[in-house]
Amino acid sequence: MKFVVNGTSVDVSVPGDTPLLWVLRDHLDLTGTKFGCGMAQCGACTVHLDGRAIRSCVTPVVEVSGRAVRTIEGLADGEQLHPIQEAWIAAAAPQCGYCQSGQIMSAVALLAAVPSPTDADIDAALSPNLCRCATYPRIREAIHRAAARMRDAG
Amino acid sequence: MTTKVPHPAALPRNVSRRGFLGGFAVLVVAVRLPSAEAGGVTTSPPHLTAFVSIAADGATTFVLPASEMGQGVCTALAQLIAEELDADWAKVVVHTGEGVEFRRSLGPGYTMQVTGGSTSIPVWRGPLRRAGATARDLLVRAAAARWSAPPGSLTTASGVVSHPDGRTVSYGELAEEASRLRPSRNPPMKPPGTDRIVGTSVPRNDLRAKVTGTAQFGVDVRIPGMLRACTVACPVFGGRVKSVDDVAARAIAGVRDVLVFGDFVAVVADTWWPAKRGVEALNITWDEGANAAFDSAAVSASLRAGLDSPRPFVGRKEGKGAAGWPPEEVISADYEVPYLDHAPMEPLNCTVHIQAERCDVWVGTQVQTMVLQAAAKATGLREEQVFVHTPFLGGGFGRRGNNDFVEQALAIAVRVNAPVHLLWTREEGIRHGFYRPAFAGRLRARVASGGVTGLHVRVAGDNILHRYLPKLLQGLPLAQELPMEGLLHTSPYAFADVLMEGVLTDLPVPIGFWRSVSHSYTAFFVESFLDEIAARLGKDPVDLRRSLIGDSHARFRAVLELAVEKAGWGKATAGAFQGVALHESFGSICAQVVELRMQNGLPRIAKVTAAVDCGPVVNPDVVRAQIMGGTLFGLSEALGARIDFRAGRVVQSNFHDYPLLRMKDAPPVEVHIVDNPTGTIGGIGEIGTPPIAPAVCNAIFAATGRRIRSLPILPALARGSA
Structure with a gap:
């Protein structure tokens, strides 16, 4: 099975019905993407497939054959963090941190589609992502903050 | 412990x-x-x-x-x-x-x-x-x-x-x-x-790692040559494995072994996905044991019987207790809360590497010493030969203070000639918790001539400490007081007559310490019932609390006043309603004012205003984050979550039927810290959780006249009765 992860071509030999999540974590050692529920209920496993946010725990790897996957490890440019990651730090959003990779991937996909999201847009895009520490208000703040900065940066 | x-x-x-x-x-x-x-x-x-x-x-x-x-x-x-x-x-x-x-x-x-x-x-x-x-x-x-x-x-x-x-x-x-x-x-x-x-x-010094995916949790531990394991335990508490047909499981590519233990079966594989599929392919016959017919109706019946017990433990008595109250002056209400799961986002997991003279355990745990002792016992090594490594915990809330999953990993590792990483499914986690115990409360007050002069609270449920104490010590007052936390010396309200009682039940459900422990229900009982008293007396709920706070609990006044001032108590926006609650736990005091409006019969919470006095503050932003998180953690449970039992089994299994708070329902939480640099320092991680359920229910009462006496709120509202 060949596909692209964070700009790099990979070739894994696994049964096609293996969820993308476990290919990323156990075969490619990309452990930033997390397992939370296994049934697309919590969003901890959110990655991008051709730019769209998907739940990798219910995505058979055969579906990503020949396509481009982006994970949390692919956001920063070397030491330079993505503006959303910087906004997350400025808002001190994470607590335990386990869900945050998925939250951030959902937020990146949202801002790519809707550069100036309303609270309702954030509700719609981020409600698939659970946070047991309930950091939601700070995540909302971080998204607004990142949107403003990305607009300013043009 | x-x-x-x-x-x-x-x-x-x-x-x-x-x-x-x-x-x-x-x-x-x-x-x-x-x-x-x-x-x-x-x-x-x-x-x-x-x-x-x-x-x-x-x-x-x-x-x-x-x-x-x-x-x-x-x-x-x-x-x-x-x-x-x-x-x-x-x-x-x-x-x-x-x-x-x-x-x-x-x-x-x-x-x-x-x-x-x-x-x-x-x-x-x-x-x-x-x-x-x-x-x-x-x-x-x-x-x-x-x-x-x-x-x-x-x-x-x-x-x-x-x-x-x-x-x-x-x-x-x-x-x-x-x-x-x-x-x-x-x-x-x-x-x-x-x-x-x-x-x-x-x-916080962990932010960069946690936004780049590089923070290492237990689930991310990788040891060369490591195998992965997935387990399934008897779905009925106390049951055992009778027999296992593992032919289909062993036929799955990547599966190395199927191991049968007393009450659980493990599948060991090269990676986790085949191990999990292997578990699903097992055909296990269970000896379900004594609890095969246990269900939620038995829980309610047992708790209600507890409320009628003739022999309660008396935790606190002042004045005449509840003796001699004229029946026409007594108001009374029964309350109930369900079992709850911790459901940390990181599923339970543990990695064990046993070598000739050494055992390493990597686990997100709240009890390293118990892990160490369990590892020494399982391997026969000396404790000095055991090394416990603690990565970040993907949430704990008390669940990772239990060693059950660690003992499973150790048992597997002893039988496998390689490092082993055990990872539970979410379903296994929800069905094999150490739950916040279900509790019932009967609250009575003596109200006469415009005032309230007596409070009588009786709570009934199981005692978590019985897991840790020999029978001989279970009857000690100190042990019996645990389920009554929040009703005893930390309660700020003064009455001429006070009687606080506890009744112990004995239900076959594993229970444990869940964020804020007994405060999670005693605050709901007392702070809701205070509003019932206020309604009976025709008093404002904040005014009633002001009049009841005793002189020896003056710290509470400043917290309450700060919360109501910042929230604009009595000045809710048109169509919105407010509710208040005040509670001390773990040495700190938290007051919350909720503002909500009802939409299509359901509460939409606009905001929560919280005030907290935890004494000296080490990091104000961490305090604000913990009060915000603790409050919304409590809101999650107040609104929709519960653990039920049918045919001896936990009914819920994953986040579709154990619903947690999501972004769309999460209100902003404004946190104000009382300046008290010379006071006694208190905790902060659990303090926000207890007041939120009663504050929400009190606001719902203000909005609708309906009193919610059993949690969670949403099913209670849907039933159309309290």
């Missing part, structure tokens, strides 16, 4: 030091709790240890004595030690502890390393400040020796010692010399009011 109490003669010295890593980290200071120093016999809090070390390049390493599970200890505890050390904060590195190192530094006198009960800051503030001061004193004396100057003439700041004549030397340069000096038992401490790191919102 078992706590090993050291014999005074076996105690190590208050402060010890040693060089290690061949001069790389040359100054090491270990500390002990004061109770242990004095040889005092204590069972709580447990004795812990911590390190600070300084390398030649100035890198200051602090090894965490507590587990970082989101509550911010890897920052706040480091602030304490850095403050007295006058460390360069930019050079402080925190290692999320390897539990065994703490014990090894102390010799045989160690007790429990545990994170829970909102104790990390209250327990560690003194010892860590003293450890920092001890290290600073060594460095100053080393500089004094170098310069032949009186130590008292030297000053320190940001990792540098300065001479009055302008000469300076860095801590890193001094560390080796300092490590050869004898530590002082009474190092100079900073005078009050001079802190520059403690009391400020320095950014």
